[in-house]
Amino acid sequence: MTDPNLPNLTVQQLEYLVAAAASPTRAVAAASLGVTPSALTQGLAELERRIGVTLFERSGRLTRLRPQAADVLAHARRVVAETRGLARWAEGQRTGRAGVVRLGTIDAVAVHHRAEAIRRHRQDVPGLDLRLNVAPSGELLDSLRVGDLDLVACVEPTRHDLSTQLDGIDFDHCFTEPLFAYAPAQSNAETMADWGPWVSYPRGSHTREVIAAGLVAAGAPFTVVAESNQPEVLREMVRLGMGWAVLPAVPAETGSEPLKRARRRPVAERRIAVARRSGLPADAAVEALAEALLAG
C-alpha cells in the first residue's frame, strides 16, 4: 500500500557507487571490488536506470560523480555500513556468539542444579541475550510448543500424555533427581501404608505424576489435602503438620528447620530433560546453551 514502486536497488550496486566515489578511476574501483571494469560500468548504469537520475558525467577520460549525486552517495554509504553491521550480527548468530535465547526451567534447575552452569555460560558468552523464565514443566512445554521459548529444562513427561505433549519436541535426558518422603514432626506411622495424607504439587504437574506413581508402586496411599507448585510452601505445610510431602532434598532440607526424611532411600525420582522443538533450524546460540545445561 505504501509502495509506489520503490526502486529495487541492491547492496552490491550501492557498494559499486561507494567504491567508484572513493577511487580515482573506475578501473581502480573495479579492482578493489574484484570485478572487471565492464561489470562496474554496467552495474552503475543499472543503478542510474533504477534511480532514474543521472549520477555520473564524463570529464575528459574520467567518469566522475555529479555533485547532485552527493545525496545518493550518502545514502549508499549509510546502507552499506548498515548492511555490514547486519552481516556481523548474522555471523554472530551463526556461530552462537550472540543472539537471543529464551530459556525456561523449573525452579530447582534455575536456583540449584544448573544455577552455576547458567552463570558460567553467561560469563563465557557475553554477547548472549539470555531470558530466563521459571515455571512448572507443563507450562514450559506449552510455551516451547507455541514458540514463546527456545529451550526448556523440565521434568520429562510420563507416558500418559505422550500423544499430545511430545509430538513436536525433542528431549535430551539431563540428570535424575531423587525425591524423598518427609513426615510432619508429630507423625508416628510405622508402615508405608500408614503414610499420608499428602501435600503435593497441583494436579497435572509432571512431578506429581512421578510422585504418585512412585508411592503407588511402593504400596502407599496418595491422598492430597493441599497443593502448591512451590516446594518451599509444601515444606512449610509439612512443618505445620498439614500432611506429608515428597520433595527434592534441597528445598526440604535447607533453611532454619530442615525436614527429616521418613525413609533413607528415595521414594521416587524425576528425570530432568532439556527440551527443544524438533524439525527446527539449528540455532547455534540455543545449541550452545543446551550443551552447557547437559554438561552441568
Add this chain to the structure above:
Amino acid sequence: MTDPNLPNLTVQQLEYLVAAAASPTRAVAAASLGVTPSALTQGLAELERRIGVTLFERSGRLTRLRPQAADVLAHARRVVAETRGLARWAEGQRTGRAGVVRLGTIDAVAVHHRAEAIRRHRQDVPGLDLRLNVAPSGELLDSLRVGDLDLVACVEPTRHDLSTQLDGIDFDHCFTEPLFAYAPAQSNAETMADWGPWVSYPRGSHTREVIAAGLVAAGAPFTVVAESNQPEVLREMVRLGMGWAVLPAVPAETGSEPLKRARRRPVAERRIAVARRSGLPADAAVEALAEALLAG
C-alpha cells in the same frame, strides 16, 4: 578492501520482509505487494540464504518471524524507509522540483535583466538549491566547461574564438542588450572619429569584443586607457574625465549623476545567451531554470 563479501541484499527482499512481518499471512503480504505468494516465498528464502540466518519458522499453517529476526526486521525497515526517501528525492530531481543548480551569470543579468525572473523561479520552486555565481562571460564559460557550473547566462562569444570555446556548449539566444557611448562632461568631440580615448572592459572580455567591433564598424578609434570588469567603475571613470565608455544604459544612467549618451542610437549591442554543456543528460532542474531565464 573493507569487503569480506557483504551479502547482496535487494531492497525488494527487505520490502518482502517488512510486508511479511506486518501482515497476518503471507498471502495477504503478497497481495499487498502485488506479487504471487510463490514469489514472496522464494524471495524470502533467498533473503535468508544470503543473510545466512533462518528468519522464519512454521507455526501450524502460518509461517512466522522468529523473534531472533527482530534485528533484521529493524534493519529492513530502516533501509526501506531510507530508500523511499531516496526515491522521493530522485522524483524531485527528475521533475525539476528539487536539486542543485549552479547558475553563473554576468552582473547585468543577475542584478537587472533577469533579477525578477530568478526571484520568481526560486519562489515557484522552493525545493531548488540555486547557487548563483556572478563573473565575466569568459570565466563563466570556462567553469561551465569543466563542470563547475550547470547553466550560464552570458554574452555570446564572437566568432573569433569559436573553435576553442564553443565546442561542447549549446547556446540559446536570450535577449539583445543595446550599448551606448558616454562621453565625459568636458568633452566636445564633433565627429565619431574624435571620440575617445576609452575606458572599457579588460582584454578578452566578450563585451569588449562587441564594443570594439561596433566602434570600428562606425569609424571610431578604440584606444583603451583604463580597464575594469565593473560597469559602475567604468561609469565613475567617465565621470572623472578619464575617458569615454560604451556601456549598457542601466549602470551608466542610474545613480545620483547619470551619464548622458553621446549619441541617441546604440553603438553596439551584446547578445545575451543561455549556455549549457551539450551532449549531457537532461537535468530537469537545469532545464526549468533555463526556461525561466529565456522567458524573462
Add this chain to the structure above:
DNA sequence: TCTATTATTTAGAAAGACTGAATTATTAGT
C-alpha cells in the same frame, strides 16, 4: 472425513549480471 485456506515446490520464461573481446574517446609523448 471433506473442504477451504495457507504455504511451498516445480517448471519455464524473462530479466539481470558477469567475463572477455572489441570499440570509442582522450591524454601524453615524440
Add this chain to the structure above:
DNA sequence: ACTAATAATTCAGTCTTTCTAAATAATAGA
C-alpha cells in the same frame, strides 16, 4: 600531427536470479 597508452564503454555469450502459473503438501474447521 602522429602514435602509443589509458579510461571507459559496448557487445556477445553464458550463467544466475526472479517471476508467474500450476501442482503439491499441510493444516484447521465443519
